[in-house]
Amino acid sequence: MKKNVRKAIIAGNWKMNKTRPEAKALLEELKPMVSDVKDVEIVACVPFTNLETALAATAGTNIKIGAENCHFEKSGAFTGEISADMLAEMGVEYVVLGHSERRQYFAETDETVNKRTKAALAAGLKPIVCVGELLWERECNITEEVIARQIKLDFFNVSAEELKKCVIAYEPVWAIGTGKTATADQAEEVCAFIRATLAKLYGADVAETITIQYGGSMNAKNAAELLSKTNVDGGLIGGASLKAADFTTIITAAVNG
Numbered sequence: 192m193k194k195n196v197r198k199a200i201i202a203g204n205w206k207m208n209k210t211r212p213e214a215k216a217l218l219e220e221l222k223p224m225v226s227d228v229k230d231v232e233i234v235a236c237v238p239f240t241n242l243e244t245a246l247a248a249t250a251g252t253n254i255k256i257g258a259e260n261c262h263f264e265k266s267g268a269f270t271g272e273i274s275a276d277m278l279a280e281m282g283v284e285y286v287v288l289g290h291s292e293r294r295q296y297f298a299e300t301d302e303t304v305n306k307r308t309k310a311a312l313a314a315g316l317k318p319i320v321c322v323g324e325l326l327w328e329r330e331c332n333i334t335e336e337v338i339a340r341q342i343k344l345d346f347f348n349v350s351a352e353e354l355k356k357c358v359i360a361y362e363p364v365w366a367i368g369t370g371k372t373a374t375a376d377q378a379e380e381v382c383a384f385i386r387a388t389l390a391k392l393y394g395a396d397v398a399e400t401i402t403i404q405y406g407g408s409m410n411a412k413n414a415a416e417l418l419s420k421t422n423v424d425g426g427l428i429g430g431a432s433l434k435a436a437d438f439t440t441i442i443t444a445a446v447n448g
């Protein structure tokens with residue numbers, strides 16, 4: 192199966208940026224710039240406080256809205272947390288899970304990423320599950336071991352039918368927010384390895400249908416080369432998703448990719 196049968200998805204991860212008026216302004220600027228885009232799914236993953244504003248601003252457009260995390264329990268005594276059902280009820284479609292900033296600063300583990308993935312799927316959300324190695328792990332030549340372990344644990348007990356609703360974002364931790372991008376060949380090598388790992392777990396037919404994104408300092412300048420690679424089906428974009436023009440350039444690169 193070829194790349195063009197998989198859905199290309201460009202998702203912005205706004206992180207902890209934008210007040211509600213700023214969120215509305217950014218989406219209003221973006222909307223006309225991308226309104227003609229058909230073959231690429233455009234997603235803006237925004238802070239919880241911006242979800243309602245973002246959903247209203249993008250209603251009836253080709254921009255989908257995602258959250259940046261969700262809790263794994265349905266409800267209860269988890270002060271400060273948001274459940275997958277709460278997001279789904281609002282009309283949120285996607286949720287980023289296992290982002291390296293969550294793993295690094297908020298002690299998230301593969302076990303909780305797995306629980307969150309299952310909770311998100313049960314609520315009807317589409318998880319964007321992030322995996323990626325630390326610089327030290329790459330230097331020690333264990334990138335593939337690290338990635339295989341994350342894939343096996345994060346998708347433990349996730350069925351093939353459920354996996355088809357997931358997106359995997361390969362985000363080398365050393366490339367996130369650092370300005371250091373993986374080369375297109377490095378990105379392709381690991382995205383291909385992720386697909387091969389999925390093929391072992393779920394079969395090649397399933398693996399060929401899964402959208403695998405690259406994320407890590409993707410920007411308007413380097414997007415075209417990264418997205419031209421066979422196994423790079425899209426991007427998870429942090430900093431560059433906060434500028435409508437740059438985000439649009441990346442989306443256009445995906446259209447041509």
Ligand code: PEP
Pocket residue numbers: 204206290362366367368369370406407408409427428429430431
């Ligand atoms: C991210 O937050 O997922 C990300 C890839 O950030 P940046 O593009 O800023 O490196």
